[in-house]
Amino acid sequence: MSIEVxxxxxxxxxxxxxxxxxxxxxxxxxxxxxxxxxxxxxxxxAPIAGTVATLHPHAFVVASAGxxxxxxxxxxxxxxxxxxxxELHVAKGDQVAAGQRMVSWDPAAVExxxxxxVCPVVALDVAPDALGDLREDGQVAACDQLFTIDGHA
Numbered sequence: 001m002s003i004e005v006x007x008x009x010x011x012x013x014x015x016x017x018x019x020x021x022x023x024x025x026x027x028x029x030x031x032x033x034x035x036x037x038x039x040x041x042x043x044x045x046a047p048i049a050g051t052v053a054t055l056h057p058h059a060f061v062v063a064s065a066g067x068x069x070x071x072x073x074x075x076x077x078x079x080x081x082x083x084x085x086x087e088l089h090v091a092k093g094d095q096v097a098a099g100q101r102m103v104s105w106d107p108a109a110v111e112x113x114x115x116x117x118v119c120p121v122v123a124l125d126v127a128p129d130a131l132g133d134l135r136e137d138g139q140v141a142a143c144d145q146l147f148t149i150d151g152h153a
Contacts, residue, residue, distance in 0.1 A: 002132065002148040003064055006098055007140040008044040008072045009107075009119055011037035015136040016120060021076045024120040029071065031131050032122035033146045041106035043089070044074055045142050046096040047121055057086035060102055061124065068149055069124040074105055076116040085109050099143045123149050 007013070014034045019025045024034070046062050047070045054061035054071075058078035063069040074086065087104040090096060107117035123131060132148045140146065 002150045003048055003066075003068055004145050005047045005070055005121065005123065005147050005149060006045070006143045007035050007146050008047050008102070008121060008142065009035050009037040009042060010141045011035045011119070011139070013135045013138055013140045013146060014118070016122070019076065019118055019120050020116050024073070024076075024122070027128065029120075030122040030124045030126060031128040032120060033134055033136055035119045035121065035140060035146070037107040037117050037119055039108040041104065041108075042142070043101040044072060044103045044105060044119070046098055046100045046102055047072060047146070049096065049098045052090050052092050052094045052096060055088065055090065055092045057081075057083035057088060057103065062096060068126070071120070071122040071124055072102075073120045073122070074103060074117075075107070075110045076118060078110060078115050081110070081113065081115070121146055123147075
């Protein structure tokens with residue numbers, strides 16, 4: 001059984017290797033896909049259904065019932081913004097549906113402060129070959145499938 005991982009934001013899908021941060025571009029955190037978001041303020045949504053395992057204004061992890069976890073990072077080095085410009089809509093431990101609103105943010109404002117707004121979407125604790133159907137180019141809407149994680153419930 002595989003899990004479909006949806007895009008948390010609308011924008012342009014890109015290979016993770018295009019992310020301007022070696023921790024993500026070299027898949028040190030895990031394999032995945034990046035999305036370069038459209039510039040307008042928007043909501044980042046849950047990429048899978050599950051439990052909010054980690055929650056920061058600039059990043060979150062949702063873990064499925066089977067234990068598969070997906071990290072969404074809103075921009076690069078945005079931890080330095082200390083939550084400014086991000087509004088949380090869920091709490092750690094909440095059950096969320098795929099596509100549920102998680103965080104409101106403004107990618108243009110992030111870029112205006114000198115940070116990249118690119119959003120790595122990463123599968124945690126899986127081998128790169130567990131990912132399938134990678135969407136690494138073209139426009140995506142929030143909730144469009146970015147990739148699948150095989151062999152997980």
